[in-house]
Amino acid sequence: MNYGDFYRSFDPVPFYEERGWLIGDGRIGGKSKGLSFAHHILEKNGLLEDVHLPKYSFVITTSVFDEFMEYNNLWERLMNLRAHSDAPELYKICAAAHLPPSLDEPLEKILDLIEDPISVRSSSTLEDDVNLSFAGKYATRFSSNAGTRGERRAELESAIKTVYASTYNPAAREYKRKHGIQWGGERMAVLIQPIEGRRYGNMFYPELAGAAFSKVFRRPSPRIRKEDGVVRICFGLGTRTVDRAYARTFYLTNPNLRPEGTKPHEIVTHSQEHYDYVDTEHRKFTSQHIAVTIKDILKKHKMAPTYLQWFDDNAFHWIHTDPSNMNVPRPVFTFSELPGRCPKLFTRLKKLLSLFEKELQLPVDMEFAYEVSDDRFTLVQLRPLSVYDDKGRVEIPDTPREKTILRGDRMVANGRLEGVRHIVFVDPEIYGKQADFADVARAVGEINDRLDGERYILVGPGRWGSSNPLLGVPVRYNELSNSGCLVELGIPQKGMAPELSYGTHFFLDLDGDNILYLPVFDGEKNNIYNREWFESHPWQTISHPAVRHYEGCFDVLLDGDSETGIVIDKTPEGK
Numbered sequence: 270m271n272y273g274d275f276y277r278s279f280d281p282v283p284f285y286e287e288r289g290w291l292i293g294d295g296r297i298g299g300k301s302k303g304l305s306f307a308h309h310i311l312e313k314n315g316l317l318e319d320v321h322l323p324k325y326s327f328v329i330t331t332s333v334f335d336e337f338m339e340y341n342n343l344w345e346r347l348m349n350l351r352a353h354s355d356a357p358e359l360y361k362i363c364a365a366a367h368l369p370p371s372l373d374e375p376l377e378k379i380l381d382l383i384e385d386p387i388s389v390r391s392s393s394t395l396e397d398d399v400n401l402s403f404a405g406k407y408a409t410r411f412s413s414n415a416g417t418r419g420e421r422r423a424e425l426e427s428a429i430k431t432v433y434a435s436t437y438n439p440a441a442r443e444y445k446r447k448h449g450i451q452w453g454g455e456r457m458a459v460l461i462q463p464i465e466g467r468r469y470g471n472m473f474y475p476e477l478a479g480a481a482f483s484k485v486f487r488r489p490s491p492r493i494r495k496e497d498g499v500v501r502i503c504f505g506l507g508t509r510t511v512d513r514a515y516a517r518t519f520y521l522t523n524p525n526l527r528p529e530g531t532k533p534h535e536i537v538t539h540s541q542e543h544y545d546y547v548d549t550e551h552r553k554f555t556s557q558h559i560a561v562t563i564k565d566i567l568k569k570h571k572m573a574p575t576y577l578q579w580f581d582d583n584a585f586h587w588i589h590t591d592p593s594n595m596n597v598p599r600p601v602f603t604f605s606e607l608p609g610r611c612p613k614l615f616t617r618l619k620k621l622l623s624l625f626e627k628e629l630q631l632p633v634d635m636e637f638a639y640e641v642s643d644d645r646f647t648l649v650q651l652r653p654l655s656v657y658d659d660k661g662r663v664e665i666p667d668t669p670r671e672k673t674i675l676r677g678d679r680m681v682a683n684g685r686l687e688g689v690r691h692i693v694f695v696d697p698e699i700y701g702k703q704a705d706f707a708d709v710a711r712a713v714g715e716i717n718d719r720l721d722g723e724r725y726i727l728v729g730p731g732r733w734g735s736s737n738p739l740l741g742v743p744v745r746y747n748e749l750s751n752s753g754c755l756v757e758l759g760i761p762q763k764g765m766a767p768e769l770s771y772g773t774h775f776f777l778d779l780d781g782d783n784i785l786y787l788p789v790f791d792g793e794k795n796n797i798y799n800r801e802w803f804e805s806h807p808w809q810t811i812s813h814p815a816v817r818h819y820e821g822c823f824d825v826l827l828d829g830d831s832e833t834g835i836v837i838d839k840t841p842e843g844k
Contacts (some may be wrong), residue, residue: 281303281304281306281486284327285305290328292327292647293332295333295456298457300460306321306523311648320648323465327375330633331458333371336619347437349353362434363387364430369440377422383463386464387411387412388463388464389425389460391407391435392457392458395455398736412425413473415550426634429461440745472548474547475647477638478506478510478638479500479503479637480500481584481635482623482632484498484626487682489526490526492526497520497521499518500519500615501518502604503541506546507636508693510636511636514541525608533584541561542601543559544602559600560599567588569595575606575607575641579598580599581597585603633654635745636648663684663827663828671801673837674836676797677790679826680787680788686753689725693713693727693817694729695709695815696817697730706790709813710745710748711817713727715811716811717748717752717830721751723751730758730768732765735750753825755786756786756787759789760791767790768842785834787827822839824839
């Protein structure tokens with residue numbers, strides 16, 4: 270049997286049919302298949318008491334998507350949008366459309382059975398494929414499931430239509446174009462589940478949530494075993510584990526290892542301080558800073574010292590310490606005690622990752638929720654993990670300082686990109702001076718479109734694709750899709766740092782598209798950000814002064830064994 274054939278041949282439909290969760294007679298899509306497969310493996314291995322699954326998982330199959338498109342005469346309208354990345358118009362069209370009458374009774378049944386807030390997830394026929402994951406390309410929406418029956422129904426319908434609209438959003442369309450997938454051939458199924466978590470007044474969230482991966486393709490240290498896996502964990506809803514936001518990364522070879530460093534100021538720079546939840550009073554998904562609700566958190570979560578600490582005067586303190594004696598106390602999610610106080614969580618993760626990879630015959634990633642107080646582990650998603658192609662050892666040559674544009678020494682995976690003709694650079698000195706973050710991202714996208722067919726080097730401060738523009742340029746996938754190497758500059762004085770952890774949707778895209786990645790920390794030993802080079806060489810600007818376009822001849826060489834990555838100017842003198 271070939272690589273991944275068992276998963277391809279697995280029939281996921283009976284799991285949903287037997288429980289009355291199947292809506293329509295079409296296909297169920299990738300996320301739905303992964304959950305069905307997970308149940309099959311857990312049941313076969315007697316693990317359903319130790320690992321929970323969502324109480325309900327309704328699947329609206331692709332036949333209903335076809336009904337929706339035909340019922341509202343949307344096929345032709347979408348074809349007219351095909352040449353444009355007009356996402357607002359796309360979502361506006363779908364929001365004004367009506368769901369087909371065949372959904373009336375099933376949606377009422379869902380509202381009868383599910384009392385908690387609801388997650389409405391994409392489950393397209395292309396999503397979570399063995400070779401292409403489409404991770405993060407389609408929508409997931411949270412419904413508060415609060416208010417009157419009519420309000421609950423309207424909110425659920427709106428979430429479904431948003432997922433339908435995301436089938437053709439710009440990021441998904443560009444991903445399909447880049448990978449040679451024909452326009453219009455996709456169908457969308459929808460997975461509807463209660464959100465895993467508990468109510469705390471008008472707030473609903475799981476205590477912890479995470480995303481785990483059975484392979485580590487980008488390691489911060491050779492001490493980390495690729496086969497041991499990695500997990501990202503956050504407090505609250507799991508959105509922060511897959512987005513480019515702050516979450517704690519645990520490498521299962523050694524969960525106490527911190528890729529960001531062990532000094533208090535290094536830890537706090539990369540620690541979660543905001544968390545996400547569903548506000549059932551105002552009926553919306555929202556975020557909060559831990560400092561605002563710290564007293565409630567300590568009252569409601571007896572295991573809070575496992576993951577919370579005070580930071581003050583460049584030192585950490587026990588979270589139940591009286592902060593009145595501190596200078597500027599700052600509560601942060603460090604998760605320092607989690608490995609020691611919750612060893613069963615990490616043992617379970619290693620066991621499940623190994624088991625699922627063995628049974629699926631592919632590396633896997635999974636998402637879960639975890640209640641620390643009673644060790645309740647709920648698996649909410651399982652899918653194949655796109656495999657990174659390691660190119661083997663790369664020799665780093667001795668290079669004069671004036672020819673070394675960039676150099677880094679962390680999160681380096683083997684790879685090379687030679688003879689590159691373009692560097693696109695976002696100037697850290699200009700970015701963030703005004704609140705025009707989206708304009709910077711769109712300007713990068715303009716150059717990305719212009720360089721279609723080229724593999725260019727993209728350099729900028731902080732985290733590319735961050736959901737928080739203060740952490741990095743908020744580009745979308747379709748605005749950097751043609752790049753061949755992403756460089757993230759750590760600029761300490763601006764509070765901007767690269768993401769030194771594998772596991773976000775962003776890194777899955779890099780792996781699937783074979784895009785190299787290099788973090789560079791300005792001012793740190795063995796790192797070079799050659800500001801003089803960027804100032805002394807000619808550049809072009811497009812539509813924003815922060816975005817520069819350089820032309821020449823450049824090499825990117827990354828050696829994972831020595832943890833060294835370098836960008837070299839190979840342009841002949843006089844050109």
